[in-house]
Structure formats: C-alpha cells, structure tokens
Amino acid sequence: GAGVSQTPSNKVTEKGKYVELRCDPISGHTALYWYRQSLGQGPEFLIYFQGTGAADDSGLPNDRFFAVRPEGSVSTLKIQRTERGDSAVYLCASSLRAWDTDTQYFGPGTRLTVL
Amino acid sequence: AQKVTQAQTEISVVEKEDVTLDCVYETRDTTYYLFWYKQPPSGELVFLIRRNSFDEQNEISGRYSWNFQKSTSSFNFTITASQVVDSAVYFCALSRDNYGQNFVFGPGTRLSVLP
Numbered sequence: 001g002a003g004v005s006q007t008p009s010n011k012v013t014e015k016g017k018y019v020e021l022r023c024d025p026i027s028g029h030t031a032l033y034w035y036r037q038s039l040g041q042g043p044e045f046l047i048y049f050q051g052t053g054a055a056d057d058s059g060l061p062n063d064r065f066f067a068v069r070p071e072g073s074v075s076t077l078k079i080q081r082t083e084r085g086d087s088a089v090y091l092c093a094s095s096l097r098a099w100d101t102d103t104q105y106f107g108p109g110t111r112l113t114v115l
Numbered sequence: 116a117q118k119v120t121q122a123q124t125e126i127s128v129v130e131k132e133d134v135t136l137d138c139v140y141e142t143r144d145t146t147y148y149l150f151w152y153k154q155p156p157s158g159e160l161v162f163l164i165r166r167n168s169f170d171e172q173n174e175i176s177g178r179y180s181w182n183f184q185k186s187t188s189s190f191n192f193t194i195t196a197s198q199v200v201d202s203a204v205y206f207c208a209l210s211r212d213n214y215g216q217n218f219v220f221g222p223g224t225r226l227s228v229l230p
Contacts, residue, residue, distance in 0.1 A: 003159075042119075042206050042220025043160065091160065099210075099218075101150060106160040 002026065004107035006092050012113045013082055021077040021110045025094030029103070032075050034067055035091040037109070043091055049075060050098050082114045117142045119209050119221035127227045128197055136192045136224045138207030144168075149183065149190045150208040154223070160206070166190065197228045 005024040013019050025032050031050055035043035045059040049069045057067070064082075069075040079086055089111050095104035118141040128134045140149065151163040164174060166183050174181045178195045194201055207221040 040222065042208070042223050044220070045218050089158065091158075093160070101162050101165050104162060108158040 004092055004094055004105050006090075006107040006110050008110060009108065010111045010113075012115065014115050015082060015084060017082050017114075019079050019082055019112065021079075021090050021112070023075045023077070023092030023094075023107060025073060025075070025092070026105055027073075029094035029096055029105075030072070031095045031098045031100070031104075032069060033093045033095075033104075034075070034077050035093070037089045037091055039088070046077075048098070055098065079112075082112075084114050087112055087114045117144075117147075117209050117211065117219045119207050119219055121205075121207055121221040121224050123224045124222075125225045125227070127229060129229050130199060131196050133193060133195050134197050134226065134228075136194075136205050136207075136226065138190045138192065138221060140188050140190065140207070140209045142188075142209060142211065144211050146211070148210040150210065151181065151190075151192050152206045152208065152220075153203045154206065155203040163192075194226075197226075199228050199230055202226060202228045 004026055007022045011019055033048040034046040036046055037043045047057040047060055047067050048055055052069055052072045064080045067075060067077045089109040091106055091109045093104050093106040120139045122137055147168045149166045153161045153163055164181055171183050171185060180193045182191045204223045204225045206223045210218045
C-alpha cells in the first residue's frame, strides 16, 4: 500500500508479557516516529529514527521500551514486562526528511491492551 | 515548559454551521511552530497546517481558516459550512524547532457534525 501500515491493529496481552509492534513506513521516507496516545489525550512523542539510528529517544518512558529500525525501513517497538499503564494506541509516522511535517504521514495505530 | 490547551473537549454542530476550535499555547521560546491535525475515526492523524511564530497572517484553505494571535497565545481553527465528513478529533500542537520531545500535542477537541 501507499501509506504507513502498522501491525497488529489490536494487541491484547497480560501484565508482565513482552510485545512487539511493527511499523512499515512509506517507501523512501528516511524519518520514522513513534508516538503513544492514551485514551482522550493527544499523542505523546516516544522516539524518532533518521535512517537506521535513533536520533532522539528522549520520549521513551523507561528502559522497558525499546525500538529498532535495522535496515532503515521497517521499525519495531518492543515493550518488556508490560504494565496496565502501557495500554494505549501506539502511532507510527514517517516523513521524507526529519520533522518535515508537510510530508509526514501517520499510520492507523496499534491498540495495545494490557490486562 | 511547553503546553497546549484545548478547552473544548467536545463540540456538536449541525451541518452547514460554522464552528471554531480553540487552541491556547504556552512557551518561553521566541521561535516555535504551531500545528493542527485531524484524527478521523480511522485513527490516522492528518496534518492540516503548520505556522511559525514569525508569521501571524491568517490562513484560509477552502472551508478551513486559522487565526494566529501572538498577543493572546492563541491559534484558533474555524470550519465554515461544516460537513458530516468533518467529524473527527482535532489536535493543536506546538513545537520548538520542529524536534522530538519538544513536539507537544493538546488533548484534542472531538467535533461531531450532525446531518
């Protein structure tokens, strides 16, 4: 497809489990971003990649959260020892160049529910 | 610290009415960027506009218009002759130098346009 895709669309897990959320950016977009959106709130920045490297991971809430983008395309957000407070929609976006909002497109998100 | 306030949690209007969504921001920076995004029920955030702090000219794009007033730290968004397809959550956002953790979203305003 032409847009940003995220899988799975929904993920239900139990407290303490490990989860991986995947993001497929638009082909050719060098910048990729992860946001977390809790119910009734605006998105909160987590991390952004320029190519393969994490250019800014200052939004990751703690060391249970980690993200990779090994080939500069697909990215995976990994959450260890999930907690109920991690329940949220995790949004991914990509853009041609870093923070180029004119070319930044968002995916539909992955809704994570931690029971 | 940067902060965005959208005091209207939910607004309902009847089709063809005009509606204004309020956004008030706080920042100590002299250079900053303001944004509006639309999040329809499908979940993808859609970029609508970016305005930098040195450009106070109002902007009109079709039925959409934006009023930026630095004196009151406001960046309000008006939809003229609203349509059912305008129903969505609208987010105002603020960024310092277009970067990562400094990209702060407001809590959003849910707009329902009734036929």
